[in-house]
Every structure is written in C-alpha cells, then in structure tokens.
Amino acid sequence: MQLPAGFRAHTANVGIKDDTTDFAVIAAERPCSAAAVFTRSRFSGPSVTLSRGHAGDGRLQAVVVVSKNANVATGPDGDADALELVEGVAHALGCEPTDVLVASTGVIGRRYPMDRIRQHLASMPAPRSTDADAVAEAIMTTDTHPKTARATLATSTGGEASVVGIAKGVGMIEPDMATMLAFVLTDAEVDAAVLDRTFRAVVERTFNALSVDTDTSTSDTAAVLASGLAGPVDDADLEVALHEVCLDLTRQLAADGEGAETLVVVTVDEARDHAQAKRVAKAIVNSPLVKTAVHGADPNWGRIAMAVGKCSDDADIDQRAVTIRIGGRELYPKPASEADLDALVEHLEGDEVTIHVSLGVAPGGDGASATVYGCDLTDGYVRINADYTT
Structure with a gap:
C-alpha cells in the first residue's frame, strides 16, 4: 500500500531486535496540519509526554517510532533519550524538533540503546520509500502481521485525496483516549482545528471501542497528519474516510489480539445514552x-447476562426488558431451545462472532447504541504474556 502524496518513509534495524526492522520514520515534505490523542496512563512514557507538547499546536512534519522498547519508567535518563532521538531525527530531516512526534512500544523499564540509535541517525538516509506496509511491519511487537488500511475521497477541485492508516498493537489494549500506535496520513487539505475535532470523534467510535485484555498501555498514541497536496475536501467526507480507515484498523487489531482466534463484535442498543x-x-x-465461551464455541448466553448485570450502577437496566442475541438469534427472554443452541455452534466456530444486546431502557428508535470490538481468550494469550521478557 502506498503512502499519500507528500509523505516518505524510512525503516531500519537499529539492533533492538536482531531479526526484524525496529525503527521507522515517516516524513512529510513540509509541515502538516496534525492532531493526536494519547494514553491517560499515570505511567505514560517520555514519548507520550514529549509528543503531547509537540502535537499541541496542530502542526507536525515527522513521526519516529522505536519498537520492541517502550522507554517507559526510565526516569530522567529516559526523558533525555527521547529528546535526543527527536532532535537527531529533526537534524537528519532538516525540520524543527517540535515538529517531530515520537512513539515507542515494547518492554517497559528499559532505556533505548542510544549508542546504536546515535550511530544510525548519523548516517540515516533521507526517507524515500512510499511503502506503508514496510512501516507497519517495522512498528510491530507481538503482532502476527502488519496492519494498514486505505480510503479515498473527492476533493473540491474534482480530484481525489487518499487516507492511509498504519497501526500496531495486539496486547495491553483497553484504550483511554487512544490505543496502541496508529498513524493516519492524508494528502487532503484540512484546517488543523477541523482535523483535531474530526479525528477525536472518529477515535471515540473506533480505536476507543477496542479492547483485547482490559489493560491500558503506557504508550498509546494515535495521530493524523494532512499534507494538503491533493487539495481541500468536504469536512463530512473526510470524517467518513477517516472512520472507514480507523474502523478497518480497529477490526484488524481486535482479530489479531494476542493468541486470538476469533473477532468478537458486541452491539448494545436501546440504551439511555451512548455512554451507557x-x-x-x-x-x-x-x-x-x-x-472463553466464544473460544470454546459454547453458546452460554448466561455469561452475557452476567456481564450486563454487573453494570450495577446502571439502576435503570431491568432484566425483564433486556434481549440477548448471538449471531442474530434471540436467546433471552425467549427461551432458547436445544436446537437453537446447537445451531449457534457453527456461528461461534467462525472467524467473527456477533453479540447483540437490547437493554430496553429506551426502546424503539429513541435509544442510543454502541458497537465495540474484541477477541476471544485463548491459552495462546497466557503463553505469550507469561514469557514476554524471557
């Protein structure tokens, strides 16, 4: 997949992990309108704190990612390392350090191997690649494959703009204002304030609707950069394209959750509001x-009832008004026959399982809804995380 007009990339192995690329730079020809959201973890790393300030003015020109090393909980030395990395990339590209966003992902508590990074920056060539998939591969940790997505939209001058997304992250995912690492690039011309407002709305319905294991990362970063080379676009059309790309990435991330075998899509409607x-x-x-029921293809809808019921602060949920469905088949309150349950096994054995719960708090068309994305829980997840640093 090709990057949008105005963007080039560089990937390399700087020695953090021997057998794969672990360093990526995405650079624009000129400063871009930009927006970003970050984890709210109280243990967020220097990459997050530094980048939050750099993205705050709605302008970025480059992104640098170090993978397989989070540089989190590394104290003042880690702060200095992140700043040196940003300054080194800026010097190599000929841009301002404050226009560089830095992201890191990997093991917590280890500093960057700065001697290797310095050596690479001293001879780093100008980014020339337009291969988005190479960037996606370079930023992976425990992902099993690179993740990219693309959409197009018309410009107001009759041309076409593209939106390309790159993401990683299949564990430690329960987002809080962002999730994993995600970089969305477009050649559309967009005002920074519009881009920020639109991106935040899209993130809430996509990346923030994703969960693999309920654990919020210390390094979550999601950013969008617009080079403007394709020309202006309609704001509503841009939101549609951004949503298409981010939803595609969200589904890819959920399906590739650590050890996962099944994508789980849960829709709840007839709620009091979207938050509920x-x-x-x-x-x-x-x-x-x-x-685990999904993993075992066990149509045990009682576990869904349990999960709804533990939302005990939502006193307006009445079990007598709730409807539970798996694969579109109603299981409660209409009694589920043995034939119904047997028919569900085939759905549960598929690559994607859908669960639909109507709360009955605001029945009919007056209620609010939300869809979230996750995965099954397998012994593979336990194995990956039991041995993560060893």
Whole structure:
C-alpha cells in the first residue's frame, strides 16, 4: 500500500531486535496540519509526554517510532533519550524538533540503546520509500502481521485525496483516549482545528471501542497528519474516510489480539445514552467468561447476562426488558431451545462472532447504541504474556 502524496518513509534495524526492522520514520515534505490523542496512563512514557507538547499546536512534519522498547519508567535518563532521538531525527530531516512526534512500544523499564540509535541517525538516509506496509511491519511487537488500511475521497477541485492508516498493537489494549500506535496520513487539505475535532470523534467510535485484555498501555498514541497536496475536501467526507480507515484498523487489531482466534463484535442498543451503551458493551467484550465461551464455541448466553448485570450502577437496566442475541438469534427472554443452541455452534466456530444486546431502557428508535470490538481468550494469550521478557 502506498503512502499519500507528500509523505516518505524510512525503516531500519537499529539492533533492538536482531531479526526484524525496529525503527521507522515517516516524513512529510513540509509541515502538516496534525492532531493526536494519547494514553491517560499515570505511567505514560517520555514519548507520550514529549509528543503531547509537540502535537499541541496542530502542526507536525515527522513521526519516529522505536519498537520492541517502550522507554517507559526510565526516569530522567529516559526523558533525555527521547529528546535526543527527536532532535537527531529533526537534524537528519532538516525540520524543527517540535515538529517531530515520537512513539515507542515494547518492554517497559528499559532505556533505548542510544549508542546504536546515535550511530544510525548519523548516517540515516533521507526517507524515500512510499511503502506503508514496510512501516507497519517495522512498528510491530507481538503482532502476527502488519496492519494498514486505505480510503479515498473527492476533493473540491474534482480530484481525489487518499487516507492511509498504519497501526500496531495486539496486547495491553483497553484504550483511554487512544490505543496502541496508529498513524493516519492524508494528502487532503484540512484546517488543523477541523482535523483535531474530526479525528477525536472518529477515535471515540473506533480505536476507543477496542479492547483485547482490559489493560491500558503506557504508550498509546494515535495521530493524523494532512499534507494538503491533493487539495481541500468536504469536512463530512473526510470524517467518513477517516472512520472507514480507523474502523478497518480497529477490526484488524481486535482479530489479531494476542493468541486470538476469533473477532468478537458486541452491539448494545436501546440504551439511555451512548455512554451507557458503550459501558455495557465493554463489560461484555471484556468478560473473561464471555471470551472463553466464544473460544470454546459454547453458546452460554448466561455469561452475557452476567456481564450486563454487573453494570450495577446502571439502576435503570431491568432484566425483564433486556434481549440477548448471538449471531442474530434471540436467546433471552425467549427461551432458547436445544436446537437453537446447537445451531449457534457453527456461528461461534467462525472467524467473527456477533453479540447483540437490547437493554430496553429506551426502546424503539429513541435509544442510543454502541458497537465495540474484541477477541476471544485463548491459552495462546497466557503463553505469550507469561514469557514476554524471557
């Protein structure tokens, strides 16, 4: 997949991990309109704190990513390392350090191997590649494959603009204003304030609707840069294209959750408001009992009822008004026959399982809804994380 006009990339191995690329730079020809959201973890790393300030003025020209090393909980030395990395990339590209966003992902508590990074920056060639997939591969940690997505939209001058997304992250994912690492690039011409407002709305419905294991990362970063080379676009059309790309990436990330074999999509409707719908949907998709039932192709809808019921602060949820469905088949309150349950096994054995709960708090067309994305829980998840640093 090709990067949009105005962007080039450089990937390399700087020695953090011997057998794969672990360093990536995305650079624009000129400063771009930009927006970004970050984790709210109280243990966020220097990459997050530094980049939050750099993205605050709505302008970025480059992104640098170090993978397989988070540089989190490394104290003042880690702060200095992140700043030196940004300054080195800026010097190599000929741009301002404050126009460089830095992101890191990997093991917590280890500093960057700065001697190797310095050596690479001293001879780093100008970014020339337009291969988005190479960038996606370079930023992976435990992902099993690179993740990219693309959409197009018309410009006001009759041309075409593209939106390309690159993401990684299949574990430590329960987003809080962002999730994993995601970089969305477009050649559309967009005002920075519009881009920020639109991107935040899209993130809320996509990346923030994703959960693999309920654990919020210390390094979550999602950013969008617009080079403007394709020309101006309609704001509504841009939101549609951004949503298409980010939703595609969200589904890819959920399906590739650590050890995952099944994508789980949960929709809750007839809720009091969107917040309630999303809260209940997250309770379902995050339940270890629901996730293991999906993994075992066990149509145990009682576990879904349990997950709804544990939202005990939502006093307006009445079990007598709730409807539970798996694969579009109603299982409660209409009694599920043995034939119904047997028919569900085929759906549960597929690559994607859908769960639909109507709360009945605001029935009909007056209620709010939310859809969230997750995965099953397998012994593979336990194995990956039991041996993560060893």
